[in-house]
Amino acid sequence: MPSESDFPRPGRPVRGSKTGKPIMALFDLLGRSWAMGVVWNLGEGPATFRALQQRCESISPTVLNRRLKELQEARWIEKSGRGYVLTSEGKELLELLRPLGVWSKRWAEHLEKT
Amino acid sequence: MPSESDFPRPGRPVRGSKTGKPIMALFDLLGRSWAMGVVWNLGEGPATFRALQQRCESISPTVLNRRLKELQEARWIEKSGRGYVLTSEGKELLELLRPLGVWSKRWAEHLEKT
DNA sequence: TTTCTTGCTACCAAATGCGTAGCGAATGAA
DNA sequence: TTCATTCGCTACGCATTTGGTAGCAAGAAA
Numbered sequence: 643m644p645s646e647s648d649f650p651r652p653g654r655p656v657r658g659s660k661t662g663k664p665i666m667a668l669f670d671l672l673g674r675s676w677a678m679g680v681v682w683n684l685g686e687g688p689a690t691f692r693a694l695q696q697r698c699e700s701i702s703p704t705v706l707n708r709r710l711k712e713l714q715e716a717r718w719i720e721k722s723g724r725g726y727v728l729t730s731e732g733k734e735l736l737e738l739l740r741p742l743g744v745w746s747k748r749w750a751e752h753l754e755k756t
Numbered sequence: 757m758p759s760e761s762d763f764p765r766p767g768r769p770v771r772g773s774k775t776g777k778p779i780m781a782l783f784d785l786l787g788r789s790w791a792m793g794v795v796w797n798l799g800e801g802p803a804t805f806r807a808l809q810q811r812c813e814s815i816s817p818t819v820l821n822r823r824l825k826e827l828q829e830a831r832w833i834e835k836s837g838r839g840y841v842l843t844s845e846g847k848e849l850l851e852l853l854r855p856l857g858v859w860s861k862r863w864a865e866h867l868e869k870t
Numbered sequence: 871t872t873t874c875t876t877g878c879t880a881c882c883a884a885a886t887g888c889g890t891a892g893c894g895a896a897t898g899a900a
Numbered sequence: 901t902t903c904a905t906t907c908g909c910t911a912c913g914c915a916t917t918t919g920g921t922a923g924c925a926a927g928a929a930a
Contacts, residue, residue, distance in 0.1 A: 664864035665857045669792040672856075675918065678783040691877050702919050707878060717867065731863065738859055741852045742786075743779045749845065750778035753831065789887065805908050816888045821909060 671716055676701050678739060680709050681718060681728070685736045690725035785830055790815050792853060794823050795832060795842070799850045804839035 672678055676698065683689070683697040695706055710726065713719045718732035728736060786792055790812065797803070797811040809820055824840065827833045832846035842850060 664860040665796065666793060668856060668860040668863065669796070670789075673787050673789055673792055675787060678787055679780060682779065682783070692875085700919095702921090703878065704880090704920080705918060708917090716863075731866065734859065735863075738855045742782060745848065745852055746778040746782040749782065749830075749849075752845065806906085814888090816890095817909065818889085818911090819887060822886090 676705055676709050681736055682739060684719060684728050688724040688727045790819055790823050795850055798833060798842050802838040802841045
């Protein structure tokens with residue numbers, strides 16, 4: 643029977659989050675560089691490795707590759723014929739991320755007028 | 757007049773996100789270790805430095821201090837008499853983060869049953 | 871065959887994070 | 901007043917993660 647203390651998952655070098663709370667495990671994974679960016683950019687449709695690199699502009703292949711492996715372990719993305727795609731869970735997650743996109747613009751504007 | 761090309765803000769060593777998109781600036785800031793965790797934990801009410809450290813359990817004072825400075829620059833948190841508190845924007849952001857808390861449990865359970 | 875693109879890895883430098891120790895200021899008790 | 905405690909925070913050194921470049925093996929195209 644699954645218990646919270648089994649976390650953090652997936653089992654890899656974990657930075658923060660030794661609290662055993664799923665939300666912290668999620669923050670840990672999602673909080674790595676480019677993790678949200680990759681999910682976000684995959685929202686525009688399937689993409690090959692190179693294509694993703696271009697959508698993210700400044701991401702290095704090293705980091706992209708690491709994130710892709712982690713996101714696959716988390717089951718948010720997977721490989722398909724046309725490259726990498728969001729799984730159904732990945733899409734769910736993306737929908738939770740979308741409001742941030744809207745909000746970020748207001749935040750940006752607010753910061754601008756010091 | 758504010759333009760997107762002014763980003764990323766706030767002006768600090770920026771990891772990813774040189775795309776000029778607010779969403780990427782937000783991801784960059786929010787994607788640093790413990791950034792979401794700090795906002796999340798401040799949602800339980802004002803906290804002093806030490807109190808926050810305990811809520812986050814495994815965060816080091818070094819990192820906590822850096823995140824606090826950054827989050828203040830972003831205007832998501834501020835100091836008050838009782839310690840650190842979320843600003844009104846910080847609260848808005850937290851509300852966008854909350855659904856992740858709910859979702860993380862389902863994600864955790866789904867991962868458990870391999 | 872040659873040439874090109876693609877997915878990815880090796881390598882190393884730079885940035886970030888962690889853990890411990892401890893300082894100066896504030897607080898409280900005696 | 902003195903002493904001890906707590907607090908916010910910083911300095912230090914080491915571990916981990918990230919970034920940038922180069923380039924390889926595999927496949928497609930010509």
